[in-house]
Amino acid sequence: MWRRRAKGWLFICIFFLTFLLFRLMQIQLMDTESFSKHHINLLEESVKQRTQELVIDNGRGDFLDRNGNMLAYKKESVLVLFPFLKKMNWDVEKVSSITGIPQESLQHAVETAKKPFAYGNPEPLELTHSQVERINALEIPGVFAIDKKFERATVPAEQLIGLTGENLKVMMERYPKKDLPRETLIGVSGLEKSFDEFLLPEGKSKLVYHVDGDGAPLFGINVKYVDPANPFYPVNVKTTIDKKIQKKAEEIVDKYKIKKGGLVLLDIKDNSILAMVSRPHVNKQDPYNGSGVANRMLKQQIMGSVFKTVVAAAAIDQNLDNPARLFNCSKKINGEPEVKYDYGELNFSESFARSCNRTFGELAKELQKIDPSLLEQYAAKLSLIGPVGWTGDVYHTNDFKQLGEEEKGRVFLSDAARKDPNYVSMSGIGQHEVRSTPLAVANMMATIARGGKNEMVRAVSKIQYKNGTTMVNFPLQELPGDTISPYTAMKLQKLLREVVINPNGTGKWFQDLRYEVAGKSGTAETGKFQDGKQLHNKWFAGYFPYESPKYALVAVNLDVYDNEGGVNLLFADMVKMLYAYDQESE
Structure with missing residues (x-):
């Protein structure tokens, strides 16, 4: 009996010893760089246990x-101290003399340190070039003056x-x-x-x-x-961002307390993003708790009367823009009396300048009778349906997208809506299912300013090797598809300028700016309510200077009450800032 038990115990011991031996081989020899389901690199972890390090970059x-x-990081010359200094005598007096830091502060920082650190709290103390050279000339072990990369706050x-x-x-x-x-x-x-x-x-x-x-x-x-x-x-x-313009743009957006919205500024010449501001801010502590991480300038929004630019383009090409024709702007789009915006009878150009809903509701229905897809065709010609971000082949990647999070726009969601006169008239004023991104709206303005030439929007111009040579170029590229004619673009330019110079135009606030502005306003009903009141999207989209276009700008404030949150002052401040910036540059 005891022999059987002894054999049993011997078998169990051999089994466990074999298992332990195998486990030891696995740890020491076989899975040293990818251990367990967590793929732990045991070699790296063992080194970490017996080293301390300060990451410079x-x-x-x-x-x-x-x-x-x-943009995202900065390099600063800082004083780096190692904890082992507390166990040796080092020339703290000379370091203090060079940096201006009290000796007691240096010694206290070293005594309380458990790992290497850049001196300064909360921001590291930045050293001058002379201080860097003098500190390193001391050749004190554990004391270094180096250029360290920091993430910007x-x-x-x-x-x-x-x-x-x-x-x-x-x-x-x-x-x-x-x-x-x-x-x-x-x-x-x-x-x-x-x-x-x-x-x-x-x-x-x-x-x-x-x-x-x-x-x-x-x-x-x-x-x-x-x-x-x-x-x-x-x-x-x-x-393609200009850091100075970007920072000033963010200051202007925050000045007007934009909680949800922002702006897009394009360089018309090379069709690139000069500045892009989206609010709310990213929550650094918990980025995905809330909506700050979403770039609202790349998300489709209800655009309201800005879409009348598309209707106007189609109407021009279909000869529906007869200047002698008058529209009854004392009526709403549904035929009921207009009390708030009773403009009387207006022609085509005046209707655009004052943003008469009745006019563009009627024109949309007339266009629908000619061809139910006309509104979508012209939205595509003016780049509103998108996407408009740079796309192309880069090395082994086909259809590489610079702006991978950019959403598409739309005019209709169904064929039934496309053929329904009531839905069509609502779409003609940028309501119902009409959506576009602020980036695409800015590109529409740039397209019109260029005479109808429709190009992809670039956020990146090139990728450079560390030594400064070019790895990849992202050249100017035209958007595929049809475009509006130069004649239609010229007519749209005059309409957009009339919005500003007309004494009753919705952009009359920009008449006295040093740069002449052409553009279109928009106030869109969102169908969302807060405290019993409907929320609106407020827009102004335009380009300037009118005679020699340089900038296309869209400012938008989302989900605000009808009687607040306008973006005219924000837009005007951006134009003033850019004028001053250009004068300074010249």
Whole structure:
């Protein structure tokens, strides 16, 4: 009996010893770089246990504005101190003399530190070039003056640039064939996501030293500098944003307390984004709690009377713009008496300037009788249906989209609506199912200003290698499809200018600006109510200077009451700012 038990115990012991031996082989030999379902790199983790490091640069590529300035990050010369200084005598007096930091503050910071740090709280103290040279000339182990990369507390065009984060599952799904560290930052929104594969790091630049269990140096006090040392990577993405204009645009939007909305500013010459502001702000602590992460300038919105520009274009081509014809603007679109906006009888041009709903409801129905798809055809010609962001082939990627989160616009959702006169008349004034993005509206204005030439909108002009040479160019490209004729564009230009110069026009507020403005206003009913009152979208879209177009601008305030939240003052301040900016540049 005892022999049987002994054999049993012996078998159990052998089994467990074999299992432990296999587990040890798995840890030490087989799965050292991808252990368990969490794919833990045991080699890296073991090194981390006996090293302390200060990351100087996370290795991910940067976004630059059109003048080469960093957007999401900044580089500053800072004083770096290592914790092992507390265990040695170092010349704190000389460091204090050079930096102006009290000796007591330096010593206290070192005594309380558990890992290497850049001196300063909450923002690191920035050193001058002379201070950097003098500190490093001291050659004190554990004391360095270096250029360190920091994320900006406030990122210009934060929704356009986008967010990064660590997400092992998404990273492995996106890059199954790449051997990337588990803590690699990947793009999760905006341009960070669109250009993620280009921006992936080769490795981090860092200062490293080895420690024992108490944090004391293991191999003396030598600090090593670790760097991928690749002259080409990481690459930088050169955007079309002008950082100075962007910052001023954000200040103007916040001045008018835009809670939901923003603006888009295009450079008409190269059809690129100069500035893009979306509100609300991104919540840095919890980006996906709330709607701040969404770029509202790329989301379809109810556009209201701005859509009358499309109806006008179709009416011009169908010879429905007879200046002698008068429309009864004392009636609403449904034929009932108009009390609030009783304009009497107006011709085509006056109706556009004063934004008479009756006129464009009637014209939409007449166009529908000619061809039920005319409104959609002209919306496409004017780029409202979109998308309008740059698309093309880049290396092995077909149909690469710079603005991957851009939504399409629309005029109708069903064939029944397309053929229903009541729905058509409502669509003619930009209501019912008509939707477009602020970016597409800005592109419509740029298209008209260029005489009908319809181009893709660029947010990025090129990708540059680390040494500044070009890796990828994103050239100007025309949007596919039909366009309006130069004659139609010229007629639309006059209509848009009439909105401003007409004494009763909805853009008369811009008559005295130094840059002559042409544009169209819009107030859209949203069908949403708050405290028993309907919310509206307030728009103004235009371009300037009128004679030599340079800028296309759209300002929009979403979900506001009818009697508040207008964007005329915001638009005017942007025009004034750009005029002053151009004068200063010249």
